[in-house]
Amino acid sequence: MNTKLSKTAAGLAFIIGAMAIFAGGQVVLGKIMDYYVIDWLPIYNLIVGLISVFFTAVTIWKDSKIAMPAAIATFISHTTVMLVLQTAYRDVVAPDSIIAMTVRMIVWLSILILLTFQRTRIKNLSNKETQ
Numbered sequence: 001m002n003t004k005l006s007k008t009a010a011g012l013a014f015i016i017g018a019m020a021i022f023a024g025g026q027v028v029l030g031k032i033m034d035y036y037v038i039d040w041l042p043i044y045n046l047i048v049g050l051i052s053v054f055f056t057a058v059t060i061w062k063d064s065k066i067a068m069p070a071a072i073a074t075f076i077s078h079t080t081v082m083l084v085l086q087t088a089y090r091d092v093v094a095p096d097s098i099i100a101m102t103v104r105m106i107v108w109l110s111i112l113i114l115l116t117f118q119r120t121r122i123k124n125l126s127n128k129e130t131q
Contacts, residue, residue: 028046
């Protein structure tokens with residue numbers, strides 16, 4: 001059952017993934033930033049952005065059984081990277097990187113909330129039909 005909630009969640013996943021591809025891709029392709037760039041962070045952004053656009057957004061759009069686990073994995077990945085940035089790289093990480101990771105975490109949390117609401121709605125409809 002494809003609902004507005006899953007389409008909205010898929011759209012958000014696509015947009016935030018495309019933004020990560022753009023941000024990571026610029027640095028990977030050689031753009032010089034005005035601040036120190038942690039070597040692995042643009043590569044992480046590019047890879048997770050590609051996965052978000054070409055896998056996770058598609059699975060959410062299609063209401064796949066793996067949509068929720070894929071979204072959870074993406075959220076956990078961003079949260080883990082944020083924890084690493086806030087602990088191991090606290091003195092060198094650019095404020096722009098912290099802001100970008102915070103936005104990603106908020107968007108993925110929103111996607112998870114939308115998917116949870118959709119799942120609850122489907123269960124409620126299913127329960128009403130069986131009564």
